[in-house]
Structures are given as structure tokens and as C-alpha cells.
Amino acid sequence: MIQNSAAPDSGLRAWTQVAVGCLAVFLTWGYANAFGAFQSYYISVLPQNQSAISWIGSLQAWLTFSTGAISGWLLDAGYLTVALVAGAILQLLGIFLMSVSTQYWQLVLTQGILSGLGNGLIFTPTLALVLTYFSSRRSLALGLVTLGNSLGGVIYPAIVRGLLAQVGFSWMARTIGFIHLGGFCLVVGFLRARLQPQRKGPVVDIAAFRDRVYVAYVFGLFFFCWARYYTFYYVGSFGIQVLHISYTEATYLIMIINGTGIPARIIVGLLADRFGPFNTSIPTGLCLTAVAFSWLGISNRVGIFAWTAFYGLFSAGIQSLIPSGVASISERMDMIGARLGMCFTVMSFAALSGPPIGGAIQNVASGSYGAAQVWAGLADASCVLLIILARVLQGRRKIEEKA
DSSP states (O other): OOSSOOOOOSSHHHHHHHHHHHHHHIIIIIHHHTHHHHHHHHHHHOSSOHHHHHHHHHHHHHHHHHTHHHHHHHHHTTOHHHHHHHHHHHHHHHHHHHTTOOSHHHHIIIIIIIHHHHHHHHHHHHHHHHHTTOSTTHHHHHHHHTHHHHHHHHHHHHHHHHHHHHHHHHHHHHHHHHHHHHHHHHHHHHOOOOSOOOTTSOSSOGGGGGOHHHHHHHHHHHHHHHHHHHHHHHHHHHHHHTSOOOHHHHHHHHHHHHHTHHHHHHHHHHHHHHHOHHHHHHHHHHHHHHHHHHGGGOOSHHHHHHHHHHHHHHHHHHHHTHHHHHHHTOSOGGGHHHHHHHHHHHHHHHHHHHHHHHHHHHHHTTTOSHHHHHHHHHHHHHHHHHHHHHHHHHHHHHHHHHO
16 A cells, blocks of 8 residues: 555556446446336336335435445545445345345335445445546546446346346346346455555544535535436336336336446546536536426427437536545545545435435326426536535635635
């Protein structure tokens, strides 16, 4: 390990962390991100309404993020391997128990809680670890790592759709479990921390919440997650219930909304390394907001397929810049795990509440999606306004430091 030295920014070891980090994100965030494929199936076999079913995915997403404060500190304190192994065991336990689940409450416990806890112990340390290997190429490196999220959103729905018809739910889930078992062996074997552990460091960096730039950015991301997770979970159901497309076509929507994020994460990463994460996030967020409101006008198959492509593109752009955005306003990289974990913990409550709130709005509106679509668009607009505020405050601080 190296202490207080410049990030290598290149080399076999650094890019190996990027490749294995992408795999770790695929197995955790990518898996959680594909819950829309499960939701489209569950609404056809479970008696619960959409809002109740979405709590399964919301719990998984919430725990994936909310455990970040603890798992990020585990990286800073030198317990990376402990976090990775514990996370793998919990997630695999959740998946294999999910394969024998037949009731709603069983899916909440297995797919929602167990898998979510496992995801969270792996996800945040992976992103924070890769941040320490890069400086000038940080946004590109993190964009490549978060490709795992988009790839998961494409590959998992294809697995679910294909195997459900061939072998049924139980063996579909077990197949995913065996894939994850092999993947986690690689993750535990190759991910390596670069900095010396800071075992006396705090789990929660209270000073960060006195930083107005950090607070504005993090709460902007809260509103982004509110809209994003509602949209990703419900776009397939919208296609089935409003446009009367088949389950197979609804699965394609989920694959498209995730797949278009693949080029976005690379392009936005390159732009952010040149212009800065905030300067890149703002125009991307404005485009995302415009696309979000345009959902109100979608009324046919062609429209919804085109819309999902653009929403996935700009949503991935914002999402891929979260780690580098936090790093850009953090002075100490040996505490980046804690600060990034705190950010994800705040975001987790949006991921938890967004889909159920959107579903509840639909229920109040007698099943109509219009009011929930407006709510999601306003959430995206709030995200952009807060990122603009963070950028203004950051610029003012730089001027004051030079004075």
C-alpha cells in the first residue's frame, strides 16, 4: 500500500481495479438496477398492487446505498476484504433463498433485504477504491466502472425473460446465483486498496454536512434518485398497462433504458475530466428534465421505445458522475469512502421512497400515470437547480481562497 503519494492514473494495477470494479458494480448495482424486469413479472403473479411490489426493489436499492456509510468506512479503515466477503455471502444467500420464495413477504426478505445488504457492503467500497487510483482521468475511470450498472440493466432482464419461459422462476434465480458466485471470486481475488488504512477515522464525517457545496450536491442527487428509481421501475408497467405491450416488449424497454447508458458513461466521463463534474452534470441534467416531462406525451409503442432510449442516456450521464463529483469537493482521498458512503446513504432514502411514492400517486389518480410523471419531472428539475447552486458555491469558495 502507498500513503500520501500521487494517484498512478494509469498502469496495469490501476486499470485492473477498473475492470474488476466494473464487474463488482454489475453484480450489485446492476442487479438492483434491473428490478423493473422482476416487477413486470411479479405484477402478473402476485396479488399485491404495484406500489407494494415496488417496495421489494426499493428496499434493495435503499440498502445498497444506505449501508455505504459503514462499508465506505470499512475501506478507509483497512477492512476491504471483510466487507467484500460478507457482502458476497449475504447477497448469495438472498438470491438462493429467493429461488424458493413464493410469497410477497418472502421476496421482501430475500431479494429486498438480504441482497440489498450484500450489495451495499461491496458497492460503495468498490467505487471509493477506484477513485484513489486516478486523478486527471478520474471521471473516465468511474464512468467505465459504472458501466456495470448499465450492463446489468441489459443482461439481467434478458436472463429473466429467457429463463422464466424455459426453466421457471426458481432455476432462473439459481442461475443468477451461480453467475454471482463466480463473479465474486474474481472481485475478492483482485480488488486491492491503495492507501494505508485510517482506523481512527470517523464512520460519519460530520464536517461534510457543514460544507454547503457538499450538502447542495448530495441533496440534488436525492431528487435525482427520487425520479430515476420511480421511472426505471415503472416504465415497463406503463408499457403493459397503458400502451398494452407484451411482457417481452416491456422487458426490452428496461434493457433499452439501461443499455443507452453505456455510451453515455464513457462520453460524459471524458467531458467531465476536461470541464469538471459539475459543469458536465448541469447541461446533462437539463436535458434529462426535458425528457422526463416529455413522458407525458408518449402514447404509442414507437414513442415509448424512443423515450426510454433518451431517458436512459441522460440519466446514466448524471449517475456516472456521482463518485467523481463527490471526490472533486473532497480534500482527503483517504476519507473518500466515508464521504461517498454518506452521499449514498442520503440517496438511499430517495431510492427507498421514490417508487412507492410514485405508485401511491398513481393509486390516488385511479391508476393514471400523469400526476406521477409530473412529480418525477419536478424532482429532476430540483436536482438540476441544486447542482447549479453547488457549482455557484464552489466557484465562490475558489474565489475566496485566492483572495
